[in-house]
Amino acid sequence: MQLTGAQIVLECLREQEVDTIFGYPGGTILNIYDALYEYRDCFTHILTSHEQGASHAADGYARSTGKVGVCFATSGPGSTNLITGIATAYMDSSPVVFITCNVSEGLIGKDSFQEVDITGITMPITKCNYMVRDVHKLADIIREAFAVARSGRPGPVLIDIVKNVTAEKAEYTPVPRSEHYASGRIARLLQKSLYKFDMPRVDNNDIDILIKMISESKKPLLICGGGVVRSRSQAEFMMFAEKIDAPVAVTVMGGGGFCGRNPLTTGMIGMHGSQASNMACDGCDLLIAFGCRFSDRVALDPASFAKQAKIVQIDIDRAEINKNVKTDHHIVGDVRQVLNMLNVRLGRYNHQEWKDYVFSYPTETEYDDLDDKLTPKQILATIARVMPQDTIVATDVGQHQMWAIQHFHFDYAGQLLTSGGFGTMGFGLGAAIGAQVGNPDKTVIHITGDGSFRMNCNELATEEHYDLPIITFVFNNSTLGMVRQWQNLIYNKHYSQTTLDRGPDFVKLAEAYGLMGRSVCNVEELEAAINDAMASKKGCVIDCRIETDEMVRPMVGGGSHITDFIIS
Amino acid sequence: MAEQRVYTLAVLVDNEAGVLSQVSRLFSRKGYNIESLAVGPTHRNDESRITIEVISDDDQIILLANQLRKLLTVHSVNILDNEKSLRRELVMIKVMAPDSEIRNEIIQIANIFRGQIVDVSVGALTIALIGDENKIKGLEKILSEFEIIELVRTGYVALERGLDTIYNDTKEKGEFNYGKNVL
Numbered sequence: 001m002q003l004t005g006a007q008i009v010l011e012c013l014r015e016q017e018v019d020t021i022f023g024y025p026g027g028t029i030l031n032i033y034d035a036l037y038e039y040r041d042c043f044t045h046i047l048t049s050h051e052q053g054a055s056h057a058a059d060g061y062a063r064s065t066g067k068v069g070v071c072f073a074t075s076g077p078g079s080t081n082l083i084t085g086i087a088t089a090y091m092d093s094s095p096v097v098f099i100t101c102n103v104s105e106g107l108i109g110k111d112s113f114q115e116v117d118i119t120g121i122t123m124p125i126t127k128c129n130y131m132v133r134d135v136h137k138l139a140d141i142i143r144e145a146f147a148v149a150r151s152g153r154p155g156p157v158l159i160d161i162v163k164n165v166t167a168e169k170a171e172y173t174p175v176p177r178s179e180h181y182a183s184g185r186i187a188r189l190l191q192k193s194l195y196k197f198d199m200p201r202v203d204n205n206d207i208d209i210l211i212k213m214i215s216e217s218k219k220p221l222l223i224c225g226g227g228v229v230r231s232r233s234q235a236e237f238m239m240f241a242e243k244i245d246a247p248v249a250v251t252v253m254g255g256g257g258f259c260g261r262n263p264l265t266t267g268m269i270g271m272h273g274s275q276a277s278n279m280a281c282d283g284c285d286l287l288i289a290f291g292c293r294f295s296d297r298v299a300l301d302p303a304s305f306a307k308q309a310k311i312v313q314i315d316i317d318r319a320e321i322n323k324n325v326k327t328d329h330h331i332v333g334d335v336r337q338v339l340n341m342l343n344v345r346l347g348r349y350n351h352q353e354w355k356d357y358v359f360s361y362p363t364e365t366e367y368d369d370l371d372d373k374l375t376p377k378q379i380l381a382t383i384a385r386v387m388p389q390d391t392i393v394a395t396d397v398g399q400h401q402m403w404a405i406q407h408f409h410f411d412y413a414g415q416l417l418t419s420g421g422f423g424t425m426g427f428g429l430g431a432a433i434g435a436q437v438g439n440p441d442k443t444v445i446h447i448t449g450d451g452s453f454r455m456n457c458n459e460l461a462t463e464e465h466y467d468l469p470i471i472t473f474v475f476n477n478s479t480l481g482m483v484r485q486w487q488n489l490i491y492n493k494h495y496s497q498t499t500l501d502r503g504p505d506f507v508k509l510a511e512a513y514g515l516m517g518r519s520v521c522n523v524e525e526l527e528a529a530i531n532d533a534m535a536s537k538k539g540c541v542i543d544c545r546i547e548t549d550e551m552v553r554p555m556v557g558g559g560s561h562i563t564d565f566i567i568s
Numbered sequence: 569m570a571e572q573r574v575y576t577l578a579v580l581v582d583n584e585a586g587v588l589s590q591v592s593r594l595f596s597r598k599g600y601n602i603e604s605l606a607v608g609p610t611h612r613n614d615e616s617r618i619t620i621e622v623i624s625d626d627d628q629i630i631l632l633a634n635q636l637r638k639l640l641t642v643h644s645v646n647i648l649d650n651e652k653s654l655r656r657e658l659v660m661i662k663v664m665a666p667d668s669e670i671r672n673e674i675i676q677i678a679n680i681f682r683g684q685i686v687d688v689s690v691g692a693l694t695i696a697l698i699g700d701e702n703k704i705k706g707l708e709k710i711l712s713e714f715e716i717i718e719l720v721r722t723g724y725v726a727l728e729r730g731l732d733t734i735y736n737d738t739k740e741k742g743e744f745n746y747g748k749n750v751l
Binding site for chain 1: 586589590593597630631634635637638640641739740743744746747748
């Protein structure tokens with residue numbers, strides 16, 4: 001049938017079984033929004049306050065559901081407003097397809113109104129991007145874009161469509177998703193693989209080598225990275241960990257990949273890793289990292305990182321192998337596929353003595369209770385006690401983020417939504433909105449700090465409009481806590497531009513947006529506020545007062561050896 | 569710091585708009601100045617081959633090649649071993665030749681270097697020469713006794729000697745394709 005480019009875009013989204021779109025309209029993308037009016041029964045469109053909010057929401061939707069997120073924006077500033085969101089998704093390997101429109105063909109390259117070279121700008125922060133100037137190629141490109149976003153190591157893809165293409169007509173034939181591989185650009189992409197291709201296979205010999213290394217190890221340690229979360233292989237991973245009876249250290253991105261209540265977990269590893277994790281890393285004789293790229297927040301000093309141990313890296317992205325830390329063995333493959341192959345061949349082991357050593361160190365930090373203020377751990381323990389166990393947690397970036405990851409016990413992949421790689425302050429509220437839209441039956445909370453929250457709190461309007469019962473917990477210490485912590489420890493207590501002795505009053509702000517707001521100073525008030533918020537089934541902001549100089553503990557300085565704690 | 573030297577990379581890519589900028593971007597991002605760059609289509613459809621020379625060290629060049637291999641539009645990357653590969657470049661040099669005596673002298677020099685006189689005009693000659701670094705530098709040095717008014721080089725192209733090609737399957741190549749393939 002003959003359809004306009006705009007209609008083809010939406011038909012292609014239906015092929016991908018997309019039902020939710022986050023976005024913001026504008027001049028050049030009007031044709032698509034006009035078609036969306038026609039297709040309004042097929043899609044839920046969430047209109048955010050700002051394109052950045054839409055980009056984080058699509059990302060949060062993708063992370064929490066495991067599906068590909070979709071985000072629309074117009075040309076020029078609409079598309080550049082997405083950039084932080086695209087980079088956030090790229091660094092954390094989250095599959096999102098961004099669709100922007102550009103000015104019409106005749107206006108390209110003339111510095112026209114709201115024209116920008118968005119494919120040029122986003123080249124380093126997308127897996128792949130496309131500029132569509134021919135309506136006949138549109139459907140094929142969209143199919144490839146979705147396949148690329150979700151395949152291999154997932155990531156964001158951007159499609160920029162010139163406005164006239166969205167109005168021009170072309171023949172469109174629906175192709176079910178299962179047949180996309182057989183024709184067009186994807187088929188060509190597959191043929192190009194010089195290596196024999198049917199279903200990508202993990203090398204059997206590589207598996208055997210690892211099995212042998214495990215059998216020779218007395219002190220194995222596992223690292224659960226973001227790859228375990230992206231491949232949703234927490235069940236396979238748990239079986240593997242229990243079979244070899246090894247402690248499991250979890251990275252920020254790996255949160256939820258290994259059940260936080262499992263007695264084998266040593267908690268977070270790295271700069272703010274637990275003593276148990278970091279000491280285990282320094283004492284193990286075999287370190288097996290699953291879907292982990294040894295970022296500078298984990299392998300603080302790559303040269304001395306687990307130097308005494310044999311290091312094995314399992315990753316789907318070959319370019320990550322040996323990038324940051326030199327390894328002794330690697331397996332390239334989907335974490336789940338690798339784990340299945342390992343689990344079949346693996347015997348049972350007992351490493352009681354090694355575990356006794358590792359767990360002689362604390363897996364969590366203790367904080368002293370205060371009279372007039374809450375401690376981070378009290379807030380998190382209260383949330384865990386009062387709210388459902390499967391609550392999805394979206395965080396922003398800073399101290400609250402580290403506390404949340406240290407003290408919450410995440411049970412499943414997709415439960416923790418956090419900007420681990422890019423460290424995007426302002427990510428949380430958008431991500432929580434995306435998660436709540438994608439998981440209407442689950443409770444979603446947003447853990448933030450007063451600094452991060454101020455960045456994108458405009459999305460409270462979105463939360464209110466779509467009746468999303470998200471509870472925002474502001475860890476309010478009236479300062480940019482993490483930066484202050486560094487100033488405190490490393491910069492001679494020069495609190496340069498980190499004191500946030502300013503408004504707004506977050507309770508009034510919430511009320512201005514039509515939401516409930518509460519300010520709390522102790523556990524009773526906090527618990528009452530949570531109960532009221534849950535009973536109201538409406539969005540809520542709870543301003544939790546904490547001590548200004550409270551620190552994230554332990555801490556290892558950047559570039560230092562992993563057990564050189566500045567503070568414990 | 570590891571030892572720095574010139575590395576030659578052969579990169580097989582899609583013959584598509586934007587691919588060259590994607591590839592060259594990775595070099596500037598890492599702070600490399602590209603010493604030489606040559607691009608052209610191959611005998612296969614929709615495929616181009618880029619030859620790039622950069623100064624790097626043994627560790628960094630592998631990381632750089634790996635980042636290139638990750639790109640969807642890149643099919644294959646080989647770090648060519650200088651001992652086992654052929655490197656050639658074409659240079660065209662325009663030299664002032666005001667009288668027949670000088671013209672003859674230049675023609676003789678060109679012949680010794682197996683260069684070709686590709687243009688003769690009143691007052692100037694243009695020589696084309698194919699060769700490696702030494703040969704081109706050699707000719708340039710001798711011609712500098714005359715007056716060179718323009719010089720252009722294509723950048724090196726390189727091929728492995730013998731039966732080995734960039735199309736050879738290796739385990740590493742399979743590992744890179746694993747991540748690119750549609751699961």
